[in-house]
Amino acid sequence: MTDPVLQINHLQKKFGHFQALKDITFDVHSGEVFGFIGPNGAGKSTTIRVLLGLIRATGGTASIFGQNVWTDSVAIHQRLAYVPGDVYLWPNLTGGEIIDLLLKMNGTAHSAKTDDLIQQFGLDPTKKARTYSKGNRQKVALIAAFSQDADFYIFDEPTSGLDPLNERIFQDAVMALKQQGKAVLLSSHILSEVERMCDRIGIIREGQIIETGSLADMRHLxxxxxxxxxxxxxxxxxxxxxxxxxxxxxxxxxxxxxxxxxxxxxxxxxxxxxxxxxxxxxxxxxxxxxxxxxxxx
Ligand SMILES: Nc1ncnc2c1ncn2[C@@H]1O[C@H](COP(=O)(O)OP(=O)(O)O)[C@@H](O)[C@H]1O
Ligand SMILES: [Mg+2]
Known part of the structure; x- marks a missing residue:
């Protein structure tokens, strides 16, 4: 097997006295969609924020593309795409302007693929972001992420505001990434979504990974x-x-x-x-x- 794209070993994170992450260990390989599931407050977003280099772990290690997520975050981000669950946008820019800005910040540009995605998700890119619903804000971030040619995609509960039709478009886009051999980390509490798309899953509870494996493996248990x-x-x-x-x-x-x-x-x-x-x-x-x-x- 190739080296994992993401490797997390016994990761820990303390906020003051509160141990948000106690023991997180899992890895994600190329061509794999890994489902990171657990209820609200389990530690999914905290884990992802550590991976993005936004907060520093207090124990354990995490690497992406073999590089340290804290010290090498600049290099890592050149090959990484990320969509948060709560998308905040510049209220006075239009959706289209924001998509182009996000792409520019990632060193890419608006392409035919971007237009295609705008069409598929049914986003009106001429409207100011302040008029957008949560679902529309998510679409903006998703379109920008899927337009990028990254090697690793991290989605943190990205479909919570999408209707079933757009959820389906999201799922198709993720499956296309997988076919291209990209690695995907998808945090979710929507079990049907995870069940449909993920090769392997990790279940997190109170800051600890309590099980990892394929769905088939787990069913045996x-x-x-x-x-x-x-x-x-x-x-x-x-x-x-x-x-x-x-x-x-x-x-x-x-x-x-x-x-x-x-x-x-x-x-x-x-x-x-x-x-x-x-x-x-x-x-x-x-x-x-x-x-x-x-x-x-
Ligand atoms: N900056 C912070 N300071 C203190 N506690 C935090 C902070 N961020 C998250 N937490 C706590 O860490 C736990 C895990 O949160 P989070 O990672 O957002 O969970 P999830 O994404 O799985 O819903 C929660 O109890 C949350 O309140
Ligand atoms: Mg979260």
């Missing part, structure tokens, strides 16, 4: 929901790795969850009891999230 109707009165609660057994509406109908490692045995045993109906649902990212956050299944 959790349980499949099963609803089954049997032909006899077999007691499913006697099966190994089965939890939360509840009787269904019909006779001999049961609902329960099964640990991944016991799934084959459970299915084989159920098969001996004349399955009349069966439905199984893999855990969604939301289930996983609840699992990690509440410690319950």
């Amino acid at each position: 959790t349980r499949t929901m099963v609803t089954v109707t049997l032909g006899d009165d077999f007691d499913v609660a006697t099966l190994p790795g089965v939890h939360g057994v509840e009787a269904g509406h019909a006779p001999h109908e049961w609902q329960f969850s099964v640990e991944a490692e016991h799934l084959s045995t459970v299915m084989a045993t159920l098969g001996q009891h004349h399955i009349a109906a069966l439905q199984s649902t893999p855990p969604t990212l939301e289930d996983l999230f609840m699992h990690y956050y509440t410690g319950k299944e």
